[in-house]
Amino acid sequence: MDTLKQLKDELETEYQTTKSFFEIYPDDKNDYTPHSKSMKMMHLATHISEVFGWAGFMLNSSELDFAKSEIEPKHLTTKDELLTVLEENHKASQEALLKASENDLEPRWALKNDGHELASWTKYEAIRHSLNQITHHRAQLGVYYRLNDIELPGSYGPTADHPNF
Numbered sequence: 001m002d003t004l005k006q007l008k009d010e011l012e013t014e015y016q017t018t019k020s021f022f023e024i025y026p027d028d029k030n031d032y033t034p035h036s037k038s039m040k041m042m043h044l045a046t047h048i049s050e051v052f053g054w055a056g057f058m059l060n061s062s063e064l065d066f067a068k069s070e071i072e073p074k075h076l077t078t079k080d081e082l083l084t085v086l087e088e089n090h091k092a093s094q095e096a097l098l099k100a101s102e103n104d105l106e107p108r109w110a111l112k113n114d115g116h117e118l119a120s121w122t123k124y125e126a127i128r129h130s131l132n133q134i135t136h137h138r139a140q141l142g143v144y145y146r147l148n149d150i151e152l153p154g155s156y157g158p159t160a161d162h163p164n165f
Contacts, residue, residue, distance in 0.1 A: 015090045020153040025079040046076045048137045053089030054130035056096035067114035
């Protein structure tokens, strides 16, 4: 089994689907939130664009410690910025996957906060988790779109708005 090929192919599929969602992102709805406990729409979309860089980050590190990291979430304000960050992060992860070997997927990778381990996976499992995060959060974005009468593009098949997927 060529695990790296499967990861690259899935990342590419998720990229193309997410790009279609971002291409119709409404710049005038950045602050929209369906509930007081929900993320604002632009914050959610920004997070999705950043998750595309996780595979590359995970392959090139052994952990992320929130308290010790200098990584800060980006503050994006436009559809064009979203598309740019999506493209940059997708490219970085694809390049890391191209350079990786199957053995590079075996070491552990941890998510920590001030040294306290929150989660630990093999790098393969961590990358799989990041791909699941993309799907999960894009589905949330789809709900935001639906609540704002924005037509939904297909993800894994047709939608009510695009029945001929």
